[in-house]
Amino acid sequence: MKHENANRVFLLNRDGNPLMPCRPRKARLLLKSGKAFVVKKYPFTIQLKYGSYGYKQKVSLGVDTGQRHIGFAVVSQEKVLCQSEVELRQDVHANLYTRKIYRRSKRNRKTRYRQARFLNRVHGKRDGLWLPPSIKGKVSHNIAWIKRYLAVLPNPDLHIEVGKFDMAKMLNPQISGKQYQEGSLKDWKNYEYYVLARDEYTCQLCHKHGEGVKLVVHHIVYRSQGGTNRVDNLITLCTDCHTTKNHQPGGKLYKWMKAKKKVTKQLKGATFMNILRKRIMTAFPEASFQYGSQTYVDRKNLLLPKGHFMDAIAISGVKSVGQMPETVTMISQFRKKKRSLHEATARKGRKQPNKAAKRNAKNTKYARGIWLNDYVRIIGNNAKGYVQGFKSNGYFVYLADGLGNYVLNNGKNYINRKQCRLIMHNGNWQKAEQKLSLYEFK
Template identity: 40%
Template sequence: MRVVVLNKRGKPLMPCSPAKARLLPKERNAIVVRRTPFTVQLTIATGETKQPVSLGVDAGYKHVGLSASTEKAELYASEIELRQDITDLLSARRELRRARRNRKTRYRGPRFDNRIRTKRKGWLAPSVENRINAHLSRIEAVLRLLPVTKITVETASFDTQLLKNPDISGKEYQEGEQLGFWNIREYVLCRDGHVCQHCYGRSKDPVLNVHHLESRRTGGDSPGNLITLCETCHKALHRGEITLKAKRGQSFRAEAFMGIMRWEVLDRLKASHPELEVQNTYGYRTKHVRIANGIAKSHCADAFCIGGNLGAERLGEFFFQKQTRRNNRQIHKLSILKGAL
């Protein structure tokens, strides 16, 4: 992988070969400022001739691919694994606060008059905001290392109703699957024919319950996460005496996120870097370019195709990063560690 070079003021220059980078510190013309990726900062004045550098961003719900390249060579390639625990941590914190209020112990009072949605336009859910900020922070990290002149982000929009029903058209878009039902419970019972989906009536129990296949804390109350069980099977399930074969229906979290971040990342990049050319592309274009050039599928490969410099010599490796939790507060844990207050 090529070595990142900064000038005396810390501004990015064109990278150099590892052989040349080894000589610079020995001759006291540069100092090492970072190990991964290997970065040196010059201690002498030098010319700052730069070439156009294009940064391709393969945006995603779980992974992000980045590739910076010139017409001749790929300069930087990385893959980032995003956090998937935001929703679960926030739900656990909410449950702990509610439990403390009920026990009349130390607690944080509910703030019904301090809802952020009413105070700031454009509010996004914390899980969505975290992923968008992760995209932006990784892009900013590359901009600090390379003199990028153009950024291309792959965006996508999904028709979730079309994914559920491929034959949907016209006014059917305004008539959801719960049309004519008072609530979700009534819809689920009708969908399952008012029959227990485990014993199918063999228990002779007339009382029916609606069970969450995935925890309500993280799975929500969507119809795909609900199933009809008689009270006998429902209690036996919670006692661990039986197991369900049914699985949660298709979740559209990733599709919803991609629809939200579609313009959000572009707008924030344009606002923070008006001097750069920021544009978007689409997944079908990336797929066509990748297949036409015989490139194996990966997040870094998609980012390379998005960058547009298909004649550049590719790097044989990439920089893998995994986003981790920064804070580890005792008050957010379900089981407090021994000795913690």
């Protein structure tokens, strides 16, 4: 198999119609000579200033959808022209939960301008299309990124992998008939009653039971670590065992969590893929769809290792791979601006006694001519990176590459602002070219 140095660059003609992707060298020459200009950063696309209709070949776009990563591969005549991987944010649910706690505490205080309400009404639920905001964001990103690639390719054949899971059968392979309608909590008021009765009202750590023993229901895998309210993740403990010390590293409950986390079945991914499948099929009815079982066979036949963009190559319908880039474009989302007016925990801590305490600069988006997530170059060693944050005085910035690694300067992870030169202002996305030899295949 032959290897190219880098991924191709997407190209549009003067009228904005897609042409075949060109090599990076040709793109640099067109930009340097003034014959083209940049129109998109993600994916990187240039547009010609002169008329050209070009010779167009048959192009296929393979997409490996997912809730954490989305794999893309552009294939033409057994050549992989471009391969990339988009990483989605996983902190949205936690941020929404934190916001809910802040709002509830605010409504409980004596504030005459905001009445206390706990029965929130969501009108969109009635049409059957409503989704929780955290899930809706991921679904929207899957659809939006597919549209981004379709907009810069000349009439591509679209191939998408979707997932369909029977979650009840994943937990109980013998389930059938009306058992689908009879969950583990059938005939029980809630999961607490069920768990206490299942464990015979006995602490499962010290085995205390009887009168005078106060029992609680404990999450084996903590909620903060991704645990859910499923009954197989719940267990009965007494208050003497359910302590802060046992929850901390080295404690008995912490050891339980580490052991359980290796074997527990998480159904969050399966749930999301079932939701995504319906909406993807509605958004792209012209696409060719297949399931992961077929992708596994196709990838093995192509002798490709496991990776999201490798799956996308197999999904694209190619029968053999004669050439592919030596790098993969890694794209990730960066939380650039927060809407919060304050933070419960100050980023820098309090600098003065409480009697004269002043708010520190939190949620800093801009300092001395540089914005968060700006792409800059260090004068002298030519290293490049994205601005991740600022020190308290704003004279020093933290830089990181698109893979999350700090850009070091003289052994320090922060750099004087005067040593940085702006390359471009950036939105909420970052990218980096990673060599296949350094990619962590599964």
